[in-house]
Amino acid sequence: MKARSLKELKKLRQQFAAAQAQAAKEAQAAQTRQQAQARQRQSDHALFLRAIGAVQPLKASARHEKAGQAARPAPLPRQRQQDERAALRETLSDEFDASTLLHVDEHLSYLRAGIGPDVPARLRRGQWAVQRQIDLHGLRVDQARQALAAFIAAACRSGVRCVRVVHGKGHGSPGKTSVLRAKVPGWLIQKHEVLAFVQARPPDGGAGALLVLLRAA
Numbered sequence: 001m002k003a004r005s006l007k008e009l010k011k012l013r014q015q016f017a018a019a020q021a022q023a024a025k026e027a028q029a030a031q032t033r034q035q036a037q038a039r040q041r042q043s044d045h046a047l048f049l050r051a052i053g054a055v056q057p058l059k060a061s062a063r064h065e066k067a068g069q070a071a072r073p074a075p076l077p078r079q080r081q082q083d084e085r086a087a088l089r090e091t092l093s094d095e096f097d098a099s100t101l102l103h104v105d106e107h108l109s110y111l112r113a114g115i116g117p118d119v120p121a122r123l124r125r126g127q128w129a130v131q132r133q134i135d136l137h138g139l140r141v142d143q144a145r146q147a148l149a150a151f152i153a154a155a156c157r158s159g160v161r162c163v164r165v166v167h168g169k170g171h172g173s174p175g176k177t178s179v180l181r182a183k184v185p186g187w188l189i190q191k192h193e194v195l196a197f198v199q200a201r202p203p204d205g206g207a208g209a210l211l212v213l214l215r216a217a
Helices: 006-052 078-089 119-125 141-157 179-189
Strands: 108-111 132-135 162-166 194-199 209-214
Touching: 108 119, 108 179, 119 194, 119 209, 132 141, 141 162, 141 179, 141 209, 179 194, 179 209
Parallel strands: 132 162
Antiparallel strands: 108 194, 162 209, 194 209
């Protein structure tokens, strides 16, 4: 707006000055309100601290559970429990007579019906590489029985074809006779996963171990 006279110019200056003064007044009032709010928050915080007394901050890693919510239980080893239950279901009998099914010449061997007659010789020569091993030394009969059942089940789930079962020769047993050496062949014959087994070669344990061929998954 153009001033047409000195009088109008003077009036415009007065209006501008009044507007500046009002703006400054409002800015001061807003700052005063903010300061008052900050002081109030500080006062409220101090009052809260006095009311609750001394406190110790929680560690950053601490987890907060909702009120009424029970703490989560530790995860269960479900696969291990399933393996153990399966092993118990498949408990092998000590009353099974394996003598009529075993071939005993210079080496002990077993071949399930329907399997090629050349398999024991190929197994003994190492055509199937040993992929896993279980050593039953030092176990009681019931412990060894369950350990062997669980071992065979786990090996088959993993697609393993050839394993070595070490039962020992009994040199440290009373009477120099290995109880497990007599029982392990009978246990293995009862497992449908076992296709054949042979006495290990001397470098692989000899009379103290068996090489076992498992059914393909």
